[in-house]
Amino acid sequence: MNRTGMGWDRKTWDRRKKRRFEMRREIRYKIWDGERRIGSGTGWTIDISSRGASFTTNGYIPTGMVIEVSISWPVLLNGDCAVRLVGHGLVMRQIGNVTACRISRFEFRTQARSTTMKTRAAAA
Secondary structure (H helix, E strand, C coil), X not given: CCCCCCCCCHHHHXXXXXXXXXXXXXXXXXXXXXXXXXXEEEEEEEEECCCEEEEECCCCCCCCCEEEEEEECCCCECCCECEEEEEEEEEEEEECCEEEEEEEXXXXXXXXXXXXXXXXXXXX
């Protein structure tokens, strides 16, 4: 059993050319068929690089599907604004509930403050 508890073998799984960095962050994903969203879910990142990511999923995602991932970023913009890394790419493989995707383009987006954060800011 490995660090994710999913039982996949790193040597079999790891086909990457770019080094990935372990990062456990909340991830949201959407699966697209052309202009139509055909699925979505949430999970946790396992690792990430400039070209791809692997993450847990709560369902099956077929290889070759277009995917949009939105990852909570661990650093705040200007010390108070949450940021998400949004990437677009293709699902490369899935073993169990672990999916790997190649990211062809990405961007950082600011994240709306939650009600809890707004209340804390107003009280300060």
